[in-house]
Amino acid sequence: MFTLAFTRRYSMSHRLLSLYNGPCGVPHGHNELVTVRLQARHPEPLDGQANMVTPFHAAKKRWHAWIDERVDHTLQLSDQDPLLTYFREQEPSLLDRILVTPGDPSTEALAACFMAKVSTFLAEQGGDLRCVEVTIEETPTNTVTFEGDPDLVLPADRFPEPPWWKRPDGSINDL
Numbered sequence: 001m002f003t004l005a006f007t008r009r010y011s012m013s014h015r016l017l018s019l020y021n022g023p024c025g026v027p028h029g030h031n032e033l034v035t036v037r038l039q040a041r042h043p044e045p046l047d048g049q050a051n052m053v054t055p056f057h058a059a060k061k062r063w064h065a066w067i068d069e070r071v072d073h074t075l076q077l078s079d080q081d082p083l084l085t086y087f088r089e090q091e092p093s094l095l096d097r098i099l100v101t102p103g104d105p106s107t108e109a110l111a112a113c114f115m116a117k118v119s120t121f122l123a124e125q126g127g128d129l130r131c132v133e134v135t136i137e138e139t140p141t142n143t144v145t146f147e148g149d150p151d152l153v154l155p156a157d158r159f160p161e162p163p164w165w166k167r168p169d170g171s172i173n174d175l
């Protein structure tokens, strides 16, 4: 079984309300790396010609476009963060650049949302590939890996169905 792994870098900022009295309670930024690991849904032997699961470009193009165009340089907030009220009332033009997670935008929540999102893209591309693991390096010393079903770990009851992470589009929130 082959695994194709693709890594992309993006800048982001967030704050964690659960750590309000510490340094993570104020908005701060990271340059993060996300790696998705993809496998063929129906693995086959190499064909003796191209010898590829699928060309790299075809496998990663849509995902990397979303990371580059929609995730890079976002502010990431909990759906319960009062800063959302500020942006709604004072700077609505920036709402499109705010990625909203159900609860704090921890690296765990982001990894599960990313797993769901990349899976929607792969399904739309025909479903020949599936994502088996998402890894986010938040800092050089902190990394989170997610594998499995994001539905089982993401509390989506405060979001419309389907929430942004389950739609194969550019969305990063449901504001």
Ligand SMILES: Nc1nc2c(c(=O)[nH]1)N=C([C@H](O)[C@H](O)COP(=O)(O)OP(=O)(O)OP(=O)(O)O)CN2
Binding pocket: 016, 024, 028, 105, 106, 107, 108, 138, 139, 141, 142
């Ligand atoms: N389980 C989690 N814990 C924490 C998360 C998280 O996403 N999941 N995030 C943070 C903050 O974002 C913080 O900015 C990063 O963590 P921290 O350990 O403070 O990072 P450092 O670079 O300071 O790490 P050191 O190697 O200890 O210097 C906090 N917790």
